[in-house]
Amino acid sequence: MNSCRPDYPFYSVTGLKPVYISHDSLPLIYNLPPQPVVNSGPIFLQDSLFFMVEMRKGIHVFNVSDSANPLSLTFLKIPAVTDFTLSGNTLYADNGTNLVTINLANLYSIQVMYTQQDVFLPMLFPNNYSGRFECVDPKKGIVIDWDTVTLKSRCSSSN
Amino acid sequence: MYKTLIAVSVMLLLYSCSKDETTYNPAAKGKSGSVTRFAAHNGYLYVLDQNKIKTYMATGSGEPTLQSTVYTDYGLETITIYDAVIYLGSRDGLYILDISNPSLPKVLSKTERSTLFGRCDPVVVQGNYAYSTVKTTENSCGSISAISALITYDVSNKNNPVQIDAVALNQPNGLGIAGNHLFVCDDGDDMIHVFDITSTTPVNYTTITVTDPRDVICTDGKMIVSTANGFWFYNISNISDIKLIGNIAQ
Numbered sequence: 001m002n003s004c005r006p007d008y009p010f011y012s013v014t015g016l017k018p019v020y021i022s023h024d025s026l027p028l029i030y031n032l033p034p035q036p037v038v039n040s041g042p043i044f045l046q047d048s049l050f051f052m053v054e055m056r057k058g059i060h061v062f063n064v065s066d067s068a069n070p071l072s073l074t075f076l077k078i079p080a081v082t083d084f085t086l087s088g089n090t091l092y093a094d095n096g097t098n099l100v101t102i103n104l105a106n107l108y109s110i111q112v113m114y115t116q117q118d119v120f121l122p123m124l125f126p127n128n129y130s131g132r133f134e135c136v137d138p139k140k141g142i143v144i145d146w147d148t149v150t151l152k153s154r155c156s157s158s159n
Numbered sequence: 160m161y162k163t164l165i166a167v168s169v170m171l172l173l174y175s176c177s178k179d180e181t182t183y184n185p186a187a188k189g190k191s192g193s194v195t196r197f198a199a200h201n202g203y204l205y206v207l208d209q210n211k212i213k214t215y216m217a218t219g220s221g222e223p224t225l226q227s228t229v230y231t232d233y234g235l236e237t238i239t240i241y242d243a244v245i246y247l248g249s250r251d252g253l254y255i256l257d258i259s260n261p262s263l264p265k266v267l268s269k270t271e272r273s274t275l276f277g278r279c280d281p282v283v284v285q286g287n288y289a290y291s292t293v294k295t296t297e298n299s300c301g302s303i304s305a306i307s308a309l310i311t312y313d314v315s316n317k318n319n320p321v322q323i324d325a326v327a328l329n330q331p332n333g334l335g336i337a338g339n340h341l342f343v344c345d346d347g348d349d350m351i352h353v354f355d356i357t358s359t360t361p362v363n364y365t366t367i368t369v370t371d372p373r374d375v376i377c378t379d380g381k382m383i384v385s386t387a388n389g390f391w392f393y394n395i396s397n398i399s400d401i402k403l404i405g406n407i408a409q
Contacts, residue, residue, distance in 0.1 A: 037388045037407070045376045045383060046189030052385060067381060067392040068405040085197035086189050090219045092197060092204055101223055114222040120208050
């Protein structure tokens with residue numbers, strides 16, 4: 001039954017709200033100087049290079065030939081990235097709903113070789129979370145993060 | 160005739176020069192962590208997306224071309240390829256896929272896990288045994304309870320994998336194998352559990368204290384542990400004396 005009535009008072013609840021980036025921002029893939037590791041994701045070791053995702057932001061690259069003194073080399077900025085793999089010097093990563101193929105021949109000046117669209121389904125809800133959240137509207141862009149906010153709710157049943 | 164010969168030689172020379180090969184060792188075979196939805200194998204790229212595995216022919220310099228999309232149940236989480244066989248960790252079981260035709264993976268089997276709904280589910284395989292961690296959450300009226308474990312499967316028969324053991328863990332994440340030892344991240348206990356798997360089923364051997372461990376890569380007597388904000392390097396060549404070598408942590 002519909003439990004939403006105009007005379008119900010608003011009440012507030014803490015929940016998650018999606019943070020969007022525009023579709024136009026997705027192709028902005030390039031190198032940045034080394035960045036701090038804040039929220040790591042998938043990892044890959046190839047030869048003396050160690051790659052680690054910074055969730056939804058990019059991929060850190062470290063030189064680990066001297067394991068006592070790992071060196072942070074560069075940061076591959078890849079909007080919305082969550083996962084990747086490597087084959088030789090080709091890196092395949094997700095980039096929102098796109099699959100990008102990146103040439104690492106020059107590690108400090110990466111080149112996007114190919115971008116394929118609509119390879120992955122868009123993220124519609126936060127991972128590992130049970131609680132209130134504002135529904136994702138894919139027309140607003142690609143979700144890259146979730147902010148903890150006060151959501152306003154008028155209905156007494158879950159939305 | 161002579162001019163043609165020169166023209167052809169020049170063309171061949173230009174062609175070979177334009178095929179710029181890699182600048183780091185193309186023969187180096189890389190190794191991924193256990194928590195991943197992507198895997199490259201023999202010129203093919205396999206990616207998971209919720210309820211499907213997509214196969215691309217991906218030769219490095221060429222554009223990846225979609226070869227097939229194979230559908231499964233919802234909840235695919237991780238992929239690992241061992242001995243030319245694909246193992247998928249998912250929310251409700253382990254899948255085994257045959258890739259003798261690499262462009263068209265074929266689902267051979269799936270374990271059923273009716274009482275546990277796992278999350279993350281990374282898998283590692285050695286010989287006839289697969290090891291997978293599952294992190295379970297039940298949500299009833301907003302409460303969460305976690306039932307998590309390290310599961311051992313006998314995968315000698317790819318058409319019928321059998322669960323043979325389960326070890327309760329707090330909040331397990333990624334895992335790795337080096338010889339007779341299994342290294343399992345436990346985010347809840349802030350440690351790496353080191354199990355002895357000489358007798359197949361995991362036996363507690365020791366633990367390593369690490370804050371927020373997420374995944375590991377074991378190779379050449381060394382182990383890299385990724386954490387929420389960095390990574391730690393260990394020497395595991397002498398398992399009775401595991402040494403921290405170096406790290407990057409914020």
